[in-house]
Amino acid sequence: xxxxTMTAAEAATxxxxxxxxxxxxxxxxGSPKVIVPEVAKIAISEHEKGNEFKINxxxxxxxxxxxxxxxxxxxxxxxxxPYASCKDFRNGVNSGAIAYNDMHLSQMAQExxxxxxxxxxxxxxxxxxxxxxxxxxxxxxGGISPTVCRLAKTIIVELNHAHPAxxxxxxxxxxxxxxxxxxxxxxxxxxNRIGTPYIQVDPKKIIGIVExxxxxxxxxxxxxxxxxxxxxxxxxxxxxxxxxxxxxxxxFLPIQSGVGNVANAVLSALGEDENIPSFNMYTEVIQxxxxxxxxxxxxxxxxxxxxxxxxxxxxxxxxxxxxxxSRIVIRPTEISNNPxxxxxIGIISINTAIEADIxxxxxxxxxxxxxxxxxIGGSADFTRNAYISIFTCPSVAKGGKISSxxxxxxxxxxxxxxxxxxxTEQGIADLRGKSxxxxxxxxxxxxxxxxxxxxxxxxxxxxxxxxxxxxLHAAFAMHTTFVEKGDMHLTDWNEYKK
Amino acid sequence: xxxxTMTAAEAATxxxxxxxxxxxxxxxxGSPKVIVPEVAKIAISEHEKGNEFKINxxxxxxxxxxxxxxxxxxxxxxxxxPYASCKDFRNGVNSGAIAYNDMHLSQMAQExxxxxxxxxxxxxxxxxxxxxxxxxxxxxxGGISPTVCRLAKTIIVELNHAHPAxxxxxxxxxxxxxxxxxxxxxxxxxxNRIGTPYIQVDPKKIIGIVExxxxxxxxxxxxxxxxxxxxxxxxxxxxxxxxxxxxxxxxFLPIQSGVGNVANAVLSALGEDENIPSFNMYTEVIQxxxxxxxxxxxxxxxxxxxxxxxxxxxxxxxxxxxxxxSRIVIRPTEISNNPxxxxxIGIISINTAIEADIxxxxxxxxxxxxxxxxxIGGSADFTRNAYISIFTCPSVAKGGKISSxxxxxxxxxxxxxxxxxxxTEQGIADLRGKSxxxxxxxxxxxxxxxxxxxxxxxxxxxxxxxxxxxxLHAAFAMHTTFVEKGDMHLTDWNEYKK
Numbered sequence: 001x002x003x004x005t006m007t008a009a010e011a012a013t014x015x016x017x018x019x020x021x022x023x024x025x026x027x028x029x030g031s032p033k034v035i036v037p038e039v040a041k042i043a044i045s046e047h048e049k050g051n052e053f054k055i056n057x058x059x060x061x062x063x064x065x066x067x068x069x070x071x072x073x074x075x076x077x078x079x080x081x082p083y084a085s086c087k088d089f090r091n092g093v094n095s096g097a098i099a100y101n102d103m104h105l106s107q108m109a110q111e112x113x114x115x116x117x118x119x120x121x122x123x124x125x126x127x128x129x130x131x132x133x134x135x136x137x138x139x140x141x142g143g144i145s146p147t148v149c150r151l152a153k154t155i156i157v158e159l160n161h162a163h164p165a166x167x168x169x170x171x172x173x174x175x176x177x178x179x180x181x182x183x184x185x186x187x188x189x190x191x192n193r194i195g196t197p198y199i200q201v202d203p204k205k206i207i208g209i210v211e212x213x214x215x216x217x218x219x220x221x222x223x224x225x226x227x228x229x230x231x232x233x234x235x236x237x238x239x240x241x242x243x244x245x246x247x248x249x250x251x252f253l254p255i256q257s258g259v260g261n262v263a264n265a266v267l268s269a270l271g272e273d274e275n276i277p278s279f280n281m282y283t284e285v286i287q288x289x290x291x292x293x294x295x296x297x298x299x300x301x302x303x304x305x306x307x308x309x310x311x312x313x314x315x316x317x318x319x320x321x322x323x324x325x326s327r328i329v330i331r332p333t334e335i336s337n338n339p340x341x342x343x344x345i346g347i348i349s350i351n352t353a354i355e356a357d358i359x360x361x362x363x364x365x366x367x368x369x370x371x372x373x374x375x376i377g378g379s380a381d382f383t384r385n386a387y388i389s390i391f392t393c394p395s396v397a398k399g400g401k402i403s404s405x406x407x408x409x410x411x412x413x414x415x416x417x418x419x420x421x422x423x424t425e426q427g428i429a430d431l432r433g434k435s436x437x438x439x440x441x442x443x444x445x446x447x448x449x450x451x452x453x454x455x456x457x458x459x460x461x462x463x464x465x466x467x468x469x470x471x472l473h474a475a476f477a478m479h480t481t482f483v484e485k486g487d488m489h490l491t492d493w494n495e496y497k498k
Numbered sequence: 499x500x501x502x503t504m505t506a507a508e509a510a511t512x513x514x515x516x517x518x519x520x521x522x523x524x525x526x527x528g529s530p531k532v533i534v535p536e537v538a539k540i541a542i543s544e545h546e547k548g549n550e551f552k553i554n555x556x557x558x559x560x561x562x563x564x565x566x567x568x569x570x571x572x573x574x575x576x577x578x579x580p581y582a583s584c585k586d587f588r589n590g591v592n593s594g595a596i597a598y599n600d601m602h603l604s605q606m607a608q609e610x611x612x613x614x615x616x617x618x619x620x621x622x623x624x625x626x627x628x629x630x631x632x633x634x635x636x637x638x639x640g641g642i643s644p645t646v647c648r649l650a651k652t653i654i655v656e657l658n659h660a661h662p663a664x665x666x667x668x669x670x671x672x673x674x675x676x677x678x679x680x681x682x683x684x685x686x687x688x689x690n691r692i693g694t695p696y697i698q699v700d701p702k703k704i705i706g707i708v709e710x711x712x713x714x715x716x717x718x719x720x721x722x723x724x725x726x727x728x729x730x731x732x733x734x735x736x737x738x739x740x741x742x743x744x745x746x747x748x749x750f751l752p753i754q755s756g757v758g759n760v761a762n763a764v765l766s767a768l769g770e771d772e773n774i775p776s777f778n779m780y781t782e783v784i785q786x787x788x789x790x791x792x793x794x795x796x797x798x799x800x801x802x803x804x805x806x807x808x809x810x811x812x813x814x815x816x817x818x819x820x821x822x823x824s825r826i827v828i829r830p831t832e833i834s835n836n837p838x839x840x841x842x843i844g845i846i847s848i849n850t851a852i853e854a855d856i857x858x859x860x861x862x863x864x865x866x867x868x869x870x871x872x873x874i875g876g877s878a879d880f881t882r883n884a885y886i887s888i889f890t891c892p893s894v895a896k897g898g899k900i901s902s903x904x905x906x907x908x909x910x911x912x913x914x915x916x917x918x919x920x921x922t923e924q925g926i927a928d929l930r931g932k933s934x935x936x937x938x939x940x941x942x943x944x945x946x947x948x949x950x951x952x953x954x955x956x957x958x959x960x961x962x963x964x965x966x967x968x969x970l971h972a973a974f975a976m977h978t979t980f981v982e983k984g985d986m987h988l989t990d991w992n993e994y995k996k
Binding site for chain 1: 932
């Protein structure tokens with residue numbers, strides 16, 4: 001069977017108002033790029049006519065501006081799960097215009113299958129190749145593609161010629177059966193392959209092919225600076241010490257690392273520390289730093305749900321594709337982030353906090369308890385099942401006007417029961433096995449910026465008795481002081497003393 | 499080899515000041531009963547002489563008064579993990595006298611093996627039988643027994659003749675290898691057996707046997723009342739509807755149920771609802787209600803870490819031991835609560851909240867953010883990996899002076915990302931796939947007591963914009979009003995309006 005070729009504009013007409021739409025990709029990597037902007041145009045035109053036009057969007061993680069950005073600016077997004085990171089989207093969510101279900105990435109595919117969201121009307125999937133018998137070869141992202149291809153009533157493929165044919169073989173597609181029929185996920189080491197390099201679909205469901213030649217919308221990260229370098233060195237120091245004392249086996253364990261500037265700096269520091277053996281990664285995103293360390297032999301293998309790298313870095317991968325093909329596997333997020341696998345292989349999770357509190361709770365999502373930054377992503381998939389879970393952040397933000405460590409976090413994404421280690425540029429708080437009072441001492445002494453230590457100690461002096469001493473009148477005083485006076489240093493505890 | 503028989507008092511002399519002590523059991527079921535009170539006597543005597551005497555205690559879960567009660571009253575407890583529930587202990591923890599690491603029960607054994615707590619000096623283990631070659635047959639609790647027996651330098655066995663020999667065979671002992679050597683936990687259905695009915699230890703480590711004849715310190719639960727019955731009926735109604743609409747397969751899925759009066763009422767209601775098929779349990783505690791439903795054929799099989807039942811109920815089990823042996827397996831907590839297994843077999847988790855908030859966050863542990871009630875137990879092991887996670891609570895407490903649903907919980911044990919359904923006697927809030935604003939509407943309308951709906955709506959009217967609207971000045975006003983005026987109805991929002 002030969003599929004019908006169509007323009008992006010024609011393809012977009014198959015996406016109707018109110019549709020549940022599933023996309024390929026994880027981050028901008030592997031997300032469709034040309035059909036959705038045409039959907040946005042239709043939305044604008046329908047709105048001008050006074051008609052309703054909004055869709056519900058399901059993805060692996062964030063996408064590029066050509067998806068979330070275009071749809072939000074066209075006011076065409078009604079509902080979105082499980083993660084997004086673009087500024088327009090953030091504004092839409094925080095104003096209440098978009099219903100956003102920020103959730104654990106490992107669960108998106110399963111929850112779609114369980115029917116929590118109703119039926120999936122259409123899947124838009126970026127591919128390298130589609131065979132007549134319905135084998136879809138994905139590009140740089142895994143995400144929820146196998147599930148949306150299977151569940152959606154129809155599929156339109158963006159055949160993207162910006163990717164070389166040799167990318168074929170990077171993916172390992174495996175979709176578990178649902179309870180009560182599920183068996184073990186047979187991954188015992190990051191490099192294990194358990195599926196096929198393609199998604200098999202019923203070819204009759206593929207109603208069209210749109211040919212494109214558009215590269216991934218790569219996002220640049222900053223080079224490590226003094227603070228992020230110091231955070232990275234502290235992570236390396238902590239891990240080296242745990243290897244030395246035998247808590248981590250001498251063969252080391254697979255590393256999971258979050259996304260962003262701090263994560264990039266942490267990986268660089270691990271690469272540079274001679275006390276850290278060459279290692280494997282079991283993670284959701286491979287960034288530039290991973291590729292660099294692979295070339296240096298410091299990272300041996302990477303299991304991921306996407307190649308979310310800069311354009312130069314992707315070119316480098318494509319120029320050395322045989323080297324990388326033996327060192328990288330791209331998985332569906334349900335497998336890359338799988339809790340069963342994470343606990344079995346004993347990952348060391350390293351994620352970034354927006355803020356943490358003196359008892360070890362971590363906020364990854366909400367500024368001042370209300371405003372969504374991006375979302376929890378896969379951080380809890382890994383943290384909750386890690387052999388050792390680490391969170392990092394600079395001790396202060398906004399030129400020192402914000403302390404990232406506070407009496408109480410304004411939103412809890414990872415709680416005290418699941419956070420093992422907190423690391424800032426100031427130092428390392430090893431919270432394992434500690435009671436809340438013990439944790440507060442270690443965190444204040446080792447991680448809080450010296451400017452804020454007396455301020456936080458003053459809070460503790462006002463706190464009630466209990467396992468986890470707090471003063472509920474004053475727990476968010478540093479937050480509200482920042483909002484009202486612009487600087488947490490100005491917190492006046494006398495206002496809260498009765 | 500024949501083991502040395504000794505008195506409890508003699509055995510207690512092997513427990514020294516500063517020791518890390520590991521116990522068998524899970525709840526009072528299967529915990530040692532006679533040696534620890536003698537340790538407490540030694541502590542009192544040493545304290546009278548002006549000497550230090552405190553131990554660090556590691557268990558499967560809570561114990562009986564003969565362990566936590568005796569040790570706390572003797573001021574002999576320095577450190578405790580992962581869970582306890584007695585009143586004296588609670589007071590000791592909240593005053594700061596005892597360092598308590600309240601943690602996920604599934605992780606206790608793994609963290610001991612990883613060395614987060616140092617070496618284990620001695621294990622005190624209740625058994626049914628010990629063979630000369632070192633086979634220990636446990637009684638009514640699994641807990642962390644296999645791990646403490648393997649890690650401890652020495653073992654003393656309490657051979658308890660209160661249990662019949664026919665209890666042999668209820669246990670399925672399996673201890674996973676640690677990363678990077680771990681394989682799958684091969685449980686695919688609640689009734690699968692994967693290990694041995696005994697713990698194999700090096701017999702040379704068993705330095706003594708203490709013979710006893712002391713029954714488990716059973717804890718009675720209240721019969722369902724009007725409120726807990728209604729909660730149970732709402733849970734049954736929710737599940738029946740999900741079976742009807744196909745979200746839950748018609749063969750149903752295994753149930754996990756927490757401990758306590760509400761949990762007992764929920765199970766009774768599931769048993770009575772003809773729209774709920776007979777079911778299996780994959781849970782940490784089997785209580786009286788489970789035994790009753792097994793006899794009625796409503797529960798087909800139960801996987802548990804303990805038989806935590808009343809004395810009469812235990813006698814009933816022992817009187818019909820063949821019937822129950824084919825219907826119950828007792829596992830180490832690492833397996834009964836295993837996240838890999840929970841997600842694979844697709845459990846429906848049902849646990850009790852102390853308080854919940856309008857966005858779906860749940861507090862299971864701390865009263866007013868500071869005072870420890872008991873601990874998180876296994877609730878997050880199950881919730882975080884459930885097919886559907888449910889929390890229940892009465893909508894009000896203290897005769898209506900407390901609303902169990904609040905603007906913001908004062909401590910987060912289970913966050914908005916992991917709580918699917920909230921149920922009170924008022925109704926059902928199905929939060930699956932919903933954004934925080936949508937959740938707040940459903941929770942206020944369906945679950946909050948009518949008295950408190952306008953009060954909580956007034957809070958929301960004062961809240962900022964954002965994905966999760968809050969007012970950080972007023973988020974805990976209902977808590978502080980209760981503490982200061984004794985009734986949340988008296989919350990005066992005008993104090994917070996600027």
